[in-house]
Amino acid sequence: MSDARYPVPKGVHRVEQVIDRSRFLCTVARASSPEDAQTFIRSINVEFPDATHNCWAYVVGPPGSTDRIGMSDDGEPHGTAGRPMLTVLQHCGIGEIVAVVTRYYGGTKLGTGGLVKAYGGAVQEALLLLPTELRVDSVIATFRVSYAHIGAVQQLLLTLQAEVEHQTFDVEATFAVKLPRSELPALRAQLQNMTRGALAPIELA
Structure with missing residues (x-):
């Protein structure tokens, strides 16, 4: 699994436009899997x-990824809705996104x-003010x-942006902590140094 950090939608965001008397409502949300995306689509x-x-x-995945994508024209002429929407999403610099x-x-x-x-413009308009947050592989x-x-240990966890999930x-004292994957080598090294090499293997989940 990569340690990539990239922006993802924060919550659900919606904008509305009227074009030649047709109403277009674009709703955007985060989707961490195709199943998440389909659940959101069904809710709409x-x-x-x-x-x-x-x-x-x-x-679904990092910005611009092409391996887990999906689209639908839902009855509009072929290629006039889902494809332009997907094109905007793939070039917006935001990952794990469904519209x-x-x-x-x-x-x-x-x-x-x-x-x-x-359809492409509706997505672009929604993305203009879309709240995002940084996705961190933990x-x-x-x-x-x-x-x-x-x-x-408690001081070390603060420096590594780690959160105690359970203790x-x-x-002995047992800690289960959530931290960025990129900080794992530092955690191992610091604990080994602290215990003078007596650290039991760290279990990962």
Whole structure:
């Protein structure tokens, strides 16, 4: 698994546009897997069951990735909705993202070019003010130390941006901590130094 850091959507974001009397609502959210994306798409279909179309696209993985993608024109002419939406998502610099554009037809046909512009533009508009956060590849590391080292361990965890998920105190103190995968070598090295090489193997989850 890579240790890539990249922006991902923070929460659900929606914008609305009216183009030649048709309403276009673009809803964007984070999707960490194709299953997450499909669950979100189904929720939009439930929210807007009377829409003329609920077209969608998603990119699951780092920005610009092409291995786990999906799109649908949902009844619009082939290539006029899902493809332009996906193109925008693949070039926006944001990962793990799904977008659904809900259209309520207003009586005026937009034509093929107009539809491509409307659907791609709806996604672009939503991305302008999309709140994001940094995605960090994390790992859960479990290790044991003697009671004499607890204070030093707590200080070490602060410097490594580690969060204590669970801790128990028996013969020794056992810590389960969540930290960026990139900090794992430093954790190992510091604990080995602290215990003078007596550290039991760190378990990862």
